[in-house]
Amino acid sequence: MQRYTKIFEEIHANHPLIHHITNSVTVNDCANITLCIGASPVMAHAHEEVADMTACANALVLNIGTLDAYQVESMHIAAKSAERHDIPIILDPVGAGATSYRTKVAQELIDTYHITIIKGNIGEIGTLAGAEAKVRGVDAAFFSGQPDQVAMQLAEAKDSIVVITGVMDIIGDANRVVLVENGAIEMGIISGTGCMASSLIGSCAAVSSDFLAGATTALCAFGIAGEHAAMHAQGPISFKTHLFDALANLKSDVFFKEGKIQEG
Amino acid sequence: MQRYTKIFEEIHANHPLIHHITNSVTVNDCANITLCIGASPVMAHAHEEVADMTACANALVLNIGTLDAYQVESMHIAAKSAERHDIPIILDPVGAGATSYRTKVAQELIDTYHITIIKGNIGEIGTLAGAEAKVRGVDAAFFSGQPDQVAMQLAEAKDSIVVITGVMDIIGDANRVVLVENGAIEMGIISGTGCMASSLIGSCAAVSSDFLAGATTALCAFGIAGEHAAMHAQGPISFKTHLFDALANLKSDVFFKEGKIQEG
C-alpha cells in the first residue's frame, strides 16, 4: 500500500494542475473533486489557447460526454500538445458504443495519440476493444466476455493502462490486472461519478509515472470516500455532498487501513 | 390516484432513457433529478449524433434556456428523429417572451413538430398562446388572462398537453385542466426547478401514452418532494439537496397519501 500512500501524498504536496476538456453535465463536479484530492483543476477548450493551457498542466483529461465537432478538435490540439510536452493523457470515452459518432471519435483519439490511461465502463471499453458490447445512452447495457481479458487486450493493443469501472474496478496493463473492491452502490445512482473518477485518475497520473498504481490510488481513495459517505447519506444528493467531503478528509494512511486492492 | 402510482412504478421498473438538449445552467440538476425518479438521463447535441441518440431514447426534452444557433439546429434534428421514431417530445420554452429570438425559436418548434407536452411559466406559455404576457429574463413578469383558458387554448391549437407551472400547477389538454397543489415556496427561489420539472415530465411521458396523467404524476411527485424537503431545509441550497433526496425516497403509494390533485 506504500506506493498508493505516496502518490496520494504527492498530490497534496504539489497540487498538480489538471487540464480538463470535458462534458457540460458534470464539469463542476470534476472541478470540485479535483480540489478535494488536493490537485488544481482548469478547463479550457478554445482552439486559440488549448495547446498553451495543456502545456502548463501536469495531466490532461479528455471526456467526450457532450462532445461536438469544435470540442473534438480542441481535444486533438490538446492531445498533440500533451504528447509534445510529455504530459499524461486520460481518456474517458463516455457513451462510446451508444452512437457511431462517439465510437468513431474515441477510436480516432486512441489510434492517433498515445493515451496513457483509457477509463470507461464495460460497455465503452468493450466497444473500443472490439468485444461484443452495447451502450445505452451513457450506461453499459450489454457485454459478453471476460472484463479482465478485455482490459489487458486493449491495454496491450494501445500500450495504455485500461480501467474498467464497476462494482469491482479493474485496472490493467498488458500483463496483469489489479482489482479495487472499495466503493458504494450509491456511486452508481448519481450523475458524474465516472467523470469524477477520471479527474482523480488524472490527478494521480500527474504526480507519478507508475500509472497503474496511480489509477489504483484514485479508485481506491474514491471508493473509500464512497463507503464513508454511504454511512451518513439520506439520499443520493446528500450522499454526493458526503462523498466530496469524505474524499477531502481522507488521510494518507487510509490505504493501509481500508484499502481493498487485489494486485494481480 | 391509481394511474399516477402506475406511471411512477413503471419508471422505476424500466429506467427509461431521457435524452436532453438543455441549458448549461441546470444541466447537472436535470441529470440528477432524472436519476432520482428512476429514469436514466443522456445529454447529446452534436449534429453528427443527435438523431441517433434520440432514436434510442424513450423521451426527448428540449429546453431553450441557453440556446444558440448550433443548439437550435440540434433540437430540430432531434425533433425530426423523435417524430420518426414516435418518441414523445417535451418542450420547455425558457425565456420565450423575453427576447424576440427566444420567442421565434420556441414558436418554430411548436409550429414545425408535434410537441407532446409544452411546459413553461405563465409568461412563457402566455407568449406562445398569443396572450398578453411578459417575461423578464427567465421569469414571468406579467400576464393578463385566465391561465387555465390559455393552457387549453394552446393545447387545442397544437394538439399538445400544456403545463403551466406555478404555486398551483396547471396541466391541460384541449378539453380540461388538472390542477396540482403540491409544492413548496422554496422551489421558486432556487435555480433549476422549472428545468427539473421538465425532466420529470419527460420521464413520465417515456413510460405512458397518457401524457396528461404523466405530467400530473411528475408535478405531484416533485411537489410532494418539495414539501418533504421544506421540513428539513435551513436555506435554499440545503433545501435543494433535500429535494433530490426526498424525490428519490418517495414510495409509489405517496400519491394516495399526499397527492393534492384536482381533476377537471
Add this chain to the structure above:
Amino acid sequence: MQRYTKIFEEIHANHPLIHHITNSVTVNDCANITLCIGASPVMAHAHEEVADMTACANALVLNIGTLDAYQVESMHIAAKSAERHDIPIILDPVGAGATSYRTKVAQELIDTYHITIIKGNIGEIGTLAGAEAKVRGVDAAFFSGQPDQVAMQLAEAKDSIVVITGVMDIIGDANRVVLVENGAIEMGIISGTGCMASSLIGSCAAVSSDFLAGATTALCAFGIAGEHAAMHAQGPISFKTHLFDALANLKSDVFFKEGKIQEG
C-alpha cells in the same frame, strides 16, 4: 455601514436582473448565489439575442473562465448594448496571464469598453495592470508588487473600480482602497467562489451607482456568509451548501454587527 445595509436592502426590494455571460464550470453556482442575495440571474449568449437580453438587465457580468471565439463575440455584443443602455459591466478576467489568448481577450475588453468593475485575483489583476504577475491555470501563482497600488493604478488607467480578491479583499478606485477582512479559508478550496463574488458584485452594482460601496457590500456579505458556513461545515462541499444558505439567511443589519471593513 449604513450605505452597505442600504445596497443590500435595495437588492432584496427590487430583485435586479443580472445578465451573465460566464463559464460552464460554475454557471449554476452563479445563478444560485445571485438568487441567494435576492437578485435574479439570467444567462444568454446567442448573438441573435444577447444585446436584447442585456438591454433588459440591470447589470452585466462577463467571466472568461471557459471562453471561446463565439462567446468572446457575445461579450462584445453585450458590452456594446450595456454601454448604450447605461448598464454597469463587471468583468472577471479568469485566467488572464495563464495563456496569451486570455490576456488578450481581457485586455481588449477593458480597452474597448468602460468596464465598471474589474475583479480578479492578484495574478489576473497584476497581469492587466502590467505588473509582474503569473497565473497558473486559474490561480494566481506569482506577483511582485503592492496589491493596493496595483488596484489603484489599474482603476485610474481605466476609470474603473478594481477588486482584488484574496484573504483580504481589496476594492479600489483611483484614489483610495477599501479592505474587507471577512471570509473563511474554505472559500479558497472550492471551485467557483471567485465567480460567485462577481455575480454578487453585479447584483450590488445593479442597484447603486456607488460602485465602490457596492463591491464592498458584496464581498463583505459573502465573507460573512463564509464565516457562518465555516462553523457548520464537515468538508468543502458541505461548506458550500452552508455558504449559499448563510448568504440567503443574512439580515441587513449584519454589516454593523459583523462587517470588517477598513475604509481607506
